[in-house]
Amino acid sequence: MTAPAPATKQPPVAVAADHGGREAARARARALTSLISRNGAVAVLVLVVLLGALLVPSFGKPDNLRNVALAASFIGIIAAGMTFVIICGGIDLSVGSTYALATIISAMYAPRGSFIAVGYALLAAGLVGLIQGLIIARLRLPAFIVTLAGLTGVRGLVYYITNEGNDHPQIEGFRAFETLGTGSLATIGTPVWIMLVVFAIGWWVLNRTPFGQSVQAVGGNQGAAELMGLPVKRTQTIVYVVSGLCAGLSGILTTALSGGGQEARIGDAYELSAIAAVVIGGTLLSGGVGSMVGTLAGVLLLFVIQNLIVQGANLNSYVQQVVSGGFLLVVVILQAVLSRRAGTADT
């Protein structure tokens, strides 16, 4: 990819005395636009929630907000893993299928105990990530294609273990792990808390650990990361395992919430929502730059907007689709324009 190098920013130091004021103003404007483009999702989220609460009475009700957060938590957890992959310069199209695999496996093994059900589902999801990561990192095949094959192949596997989609394994009787989905703490559903914990851990790993630094370095410039002696291949492999595990966790929570009985096609196109959330959150698809907070805001924004359309405008699902896609386009176009203002001269 021939992405424009953001490194060619000129130093913000004022060059000559008579241009000092102008330069400083320009630097301030640049800092402002970069702040907006980096934290735009958070700002827009706050704005949209405030406007929504004011204009649509049913939106601001605690029950409704709780439901929005609960609905967002499943894509949210997937998007957290996706953030790592994208910052590392890759992409994971397989998450929807991996999510489905974990959903089905955790329901299938529920009769053998909660621990086994959760363990097997996570193991399967982690393995999917590991295999893809190894192929991408060791064989140097493009992530887009490898995970595209993953999307197809793992979905095939889901159909295979569900007898071509005819079995809908259910959790019979009460299982401890159901509380993962149905429980609540301070009136907020457990999946929401789990999502917040995942994002907190994700933030810490990305910003405060050597592994997180490697992820950013590899995504920013793989060649340079190699020359610096960073474990490039291991980092690339691990991010796909992380993404697989996140998709798996999300699938387990879905089964826990619903008690199983899911269709084999569950999670179809989740990869698109997760990627959209990450991109809206300000993480660049070219790699190297991104933020967990942004992704969290991006996911919430997607679901808040959907909810507002349903609550406020009472539009049918087709128009919702148009609005979701249109919203994504508006956000990414604004981001592209703003980040270019803040960064390099246009080529």
Next chain:
Amino acid sequence: MTTLAANLRDRTAIAAWTREHGVYLALLVLVVFNAIATPNFLTVDTVQLLFSQVPPVIIVSLGMALVIGTGGVDLSVGSIMAIASAVLAKFVTGGSPIGVAMLAAVAAGLLVGVFNGLVVAIARVQPIVATLGVLVAGRGIALVITGGALVELFVPVFKDIRLGKFLGIPYVMIVAALLAVAVSFLVRRTAFGYRLLAVGGNRRASVLAGLPVRRTLVVVYAISGTLAAVAGVIATARLRASDPSYIGLLMELTAITAVVVGGTSLTGGRVRILGTVTGAILIQLLETTLVSHNAPDSVARMVEALIIIAAVYIQRPARSSR
């Protein structure tokens, strides 16, 4: 020593040959397998069936190959097919002549393609995200146009599109072949083709060399949108109805697979048209083969995944060239 060196040279030569021609080899293997293992495979009927099924995939893949040649990707092709189908239905049920309806459908695809191109070239949004937005919104637009329902269409011309043959070859296959020749000519023999490859190879250098990069990108996405719309019209004629929630579904993945299996690299700067056409035929034949051997859908998907990985593995660039 000399034999070792010669042996080594031979082996790299074989590797290079399979890298270049892997897709033709794979198609040959599949045909031979079918000739042996599938009863009644080597008949005119089989070929005619294949030639009536594969054209939409070929046509969409041609546009996709051009987009991928510029280093981009077009995820919106499936939704464009749906939009074209919906527009076609709207015009036909509105009483327009079928020719006008088809033109309107193709024009709709052209418009969406131009929009994609503008977002990618002028706003400089990454192609995956730009066309992802259109993938989501586009199918919604198609559903809004028809009101979400399947619209049955009784148009005599559709029967010709479905069943018409010239010298035993289905019309739609002839159209696909002509389009392939045209796109191939465009890439190899025109200044536009060279610009396209230059942009895909190195956008910055193309800008510095004074090439009209933006215009080139817009035209490429416009071509992709137009071709997708043509495929949408054919798919509608085959279905005898417009079903926007079904037509073109997951076509973007099939087309990308055909292009990549055909030996075009996702990094851009190179386009292989014959490879793309062969890739599309390979995928369709693979599906037909699995169906005729009663392989369940689940197994078919897993096999397809393995084929994709194997194809890109065989064609991966040699390590020394990186």
